[in-house]
Amino acid sequence: MTTVEIAPGPVELDAEGFLVDPTQWTEELAREIAREHGIPELTDRHLQVVRFMRERFFASGASPSVRALGKESGVPIKELYELFPKGPAKLAARIAGVPKPRGCI
Amino acid sequence: MATALTEPVFVEAPRATIEKVAVIVSKGSLEGVYPALILANGARMEGIEANVFFTFFGLDAIRKDRAGKLKVATVGNPGMHLPTLLGALPGMSAFATRMMSRQMEKLDIPPVPEFLELLADSGAKLYACQATVEMFGLTEADFVPHVEQVLTVGEFYDIAAGGEIIFT
Numbered sequence: 001m002t003t004v005e006i007a008p009g010p011v012e013l014d015a016e017g018f019l020v021d022p023t024q025w026t027e028e029l030a031r032e033i034a035r036e037h038g039i040p041e042l043t044d045r046h047l048q049v050v051r052f053m054r055e056r057f058f059a060s061g062a063s064p065s066v067r068a069l070g071k072e073s074g075v076p077i078k079e080l081y082e083l084f085p086k087g088p089a090k091l092a093a094r095i096a097g098v099p100k101p102r103g104c105i
Numbered sequence: 106m107a108t109a110l111t112e113p114v115f116v117e118a119p120r121a122t123i124e125k126v127a128v129i130v131s132k133g134s135l136e137g138v139y140p141a142l143i144l145a146n147g148a149r150m151e152g153i154e155a156n157v158f159f160t161f162f163g164l165d166a167i168r169k170d171r172a173g174k175l176k177v178a179t180v181g182n183p184g185m186h187l188p189t190l191l192g193a194l195p196g197m198s199a200f201a202t203r204m205m206s207r208q209m210e211k212l213d214i215p216p217v218p219e220f221l222e223l224l225a226d227s228g229a230k231l232y233a234c235q236a237t238v239e240m241f242g243l244t245e246a247d248f249v250p251h252v253e254q255v256l257t258v259g260e261f262y263d264i265a266a267g268g269e270i271i272f273t
Contacts, residue, residue: 065213070226081227
């Protein structure tokens, strides 16, 4: 468990870098996590995916799969991989401050 | 003179990562094809390069006319825990296939044709084995458009070089 100092205060991350409490998420925090994972600037398209992930997580209690992201976030799979090259579901979940997606797809 | 035995020393292996995989699909049953597709997709989800080589009956998975019609093998499949003679009854394979497809959909795993599209969109490359394409008298036109190319084994090894090879 690590803590990261980001306005408005320190937040806790688990061993894999996922936010422990999803309600502590801010867009500023998202930008910070994205920078640490090689995405220098979050575009509107990134944020569309990130917001969809958060909505989905709070509605269903689980982070969506890549398949669900591709079908329902409004961002097709190809573009998801361009936006989040090192694996869209996990990286987008990290940036969105929601738990790691559990599915294999 | 006896030397005192010392406690064995365990050296932990350095944390390694997989950067690239080649998955070879040689079977044409639904339960033979799904593991390969899931492994390849799982690789892409982790940012791992994935190349998939369809050979022998594995070619059924990428044939336009068959990709959506793969069946679970109910005969000669001990994993079914079904007496062989029962498994041979008409409709058993179709029934087992429906059951598995329903289960897969519940797990958010797409049917094979959609899965191939998902893989291609994820950046996985799909290839058909030239020797078996010729053996079955097929041409590139018989395959779904997500198939990159028909390749010889040698050409595939060239593409797969430096990665882990997974045979299914």
